[in-house]
Amino acid sequence: MANDGAEAALPKPSNWNLPNAITVIRILLAPVFFIMLLVDDGQDGWLRWAAAVLFILAIATDGIDGHIARSRNLVTDLGKLLDPIADKILTGAALVGLSILAELPWWVTIVILVREVGITVWRFVQLSDRVIPASRGGKLKTLVQSIAISLALLPFPSLLGDWVNWVNGVFMALALILTVVTGIDYLVQAWRLNRTPPPTSPSSPSASPPSPQR
Known part of the structure; x- marks a missing residue:
């Protein structure tokens, strides 16, 4: 009882x-990075290097804010929601920019x-019941995405040769592959949750309504 109190x-x-x-700063940096990437227009100039470094620094803060939140007991539902969204905005801007540059x-x-937009929409739909944080597979997917995009952004081929493209x-x-697999895993989890009946409250001789706390 003392511990509960x-x-x-x-x-x-x-x-x-x-x-x-x-996390909010990471979101705000996404359009700055996107503009820098497109302004360089694939010329591999200083703007391309700056955009790549900005992306790497911004995506690296994902681990920093998570460590601070856990170590200082600052984990919030808002943070659980915004953190994966910030990653998706930043990686999405990079992917679209790379595709625009062919x-x-x-x-x-x-x-x-x-996949990313679909899972994000699903998280918002589930907000009335619970906040769904990123899974371990989702975090691994984000890490591999970050490495892949960073390598694609850094203009190494102009310095080291075309083998870097491989x-x-x-x-x-x-x-x-990880993006598709983890997306399917989220869908399977959602299907299982929808099939699981809500827990029934144990019968009590008291006529008082159940406590809203869970």
Whole structure:
């Protein structure tokens, strides 16, 4: 009973905290990166390098804000929702930019974006019942996507030769496979949740209504 009282006394972390601020900054950096990438127009100039470095730094903050949130007890439902959305906006901007520059087939970008947008919409639909954080498979997918996109953004072929394109292709293919597989996994989980009947409240001799706390 004492432990229950101590847990109840713990204040709920505010949505206005450092991890969520870092996540919002990552979202705001996406259009800046996108403009820098397109302005360079595939010339592999300093803007291309700057755009690539900005993407890498922005996507790297995903691990930083998560570590801060967990270590300082600042995990919030808003953060669980915004964190994967920020990653999707940033990676989506990179994929669309690479396709506009004809450096990535449009069908690859479309497949990935359809999966990402679909899962994001599903998360919003589920908000009335629960907040669905990124799964372990989803986090691995994001990591591989980040590596693949970073390699595609960095103008290494102009310095090291065309063989780098093969390396980029392998990582992008792996990212595409993980994107599709984890998307199917989310759909399977959703189907199982919809089939699971809601838990029934145990019978009680008291006529008082059940507590709203779960």
